[in-house]
Amino acid sequence: MVEFTVAGHKNILATHKTTLEFTRDSEVSEAGDCIVGVSSDFDVRELQKLLSVEKVGITLENSAGQFRLQATPNPEFDDEEEMVIRLSEFTSKRTFATHASAAAKDIPRDMVEVMQKGGETKVTIESI
Numbered sequence: 001m002v003e004f005t006v007a008g009h010k011n012i013l014a015t016h017k018t019t020l021e022f023t024r025d026s027e028v029s030e031a032g033d034c035i036v037g038v039s040s041d042f043d044v045r046e047l048q049k050l051l052s053v054e055k056v057g058i059t060l061e062n063s064a065g066q067f068r069l070q071a072t073p074n075p076e077f078d079d080e081e082e083m084v085i086r087l088s089e090f091t092s093k094r095t096f097a098t099h100a101s102a103a104a105k106d107i108p109r110d111m112v113e114v115m116q117k118g119g120e121t122k123v124t125i126e127s128i
Contacts, residue, residue, distance in 0.1 A: 001126040002046045006037020008062075008115035013104075018087045020104040022123065025081070034084070034104045036060070036112075037121055044080050047096060051075045053127040056097060058085065062121040064110040070128065071097030 006022050014020070016034035023032075026039045050056055051073045060067045071085055079094045089098050115121060 001124060002043070002050060003122065003124050004040060004042040006041075006121050006123060007039040008118040008121065009035075009038045010116055010118070012036060012038075012112065012115045014107050014112045014115065016104040018103050020085050020100075020102075020107070022083045023081060036104050036107060036115060037123070040083070040123075042083055042123070044078065047077065047083070047125070050125060050127060051077060055128050056125050057128040058097070058100075059124045060107065060111065060121050061124070062111055062114045062119050064114045064119075065108060067102075067107050067111055069100055069102040069106075071100035073097050 011028050011030045013033040014036050019034040020036050021034045022037045022040040028035050058069050074091045074095045077096045082094045083096045084094045085097045085100050087100050
């Protein structure tokens with residue numbers, strides 16, 4: 001299991017239909033409608049330990065509640081700055097997982113409101 005936190009930001013929209021993303025950047029524009037957390041403290045080496053499993057469960061949790069999705073890890077993931085989870089099978093070094101069961105637009109709006117107000121979200125990823 002890997003846990004990390006992401007901060008919220010006023011420009012988080014969480015409206016993208018096919019992806020969601022966590023970034024280490026502290027600023028984001030409204031054009032990044034897949035970004036659901038900034039100032040992420042994920043450890044790429046810890047995440048790479050999960051790349052050989054068949055499926056992962058990804059849980060986002062903040063003061064408004066909890067949201068869970070499943071995805072297939074991408075063995076080629078190796079990005080220190082961004083972590084993208086996709087519904088499609090497209091991969092790049094930024095793609096942590098594919099064939100996800102949900103995208104940014106699926107996150108409950110009350111959780112997104114917490115993100116937009118700068119609230120912290122805990123992310124837990126585990127083999128399932």
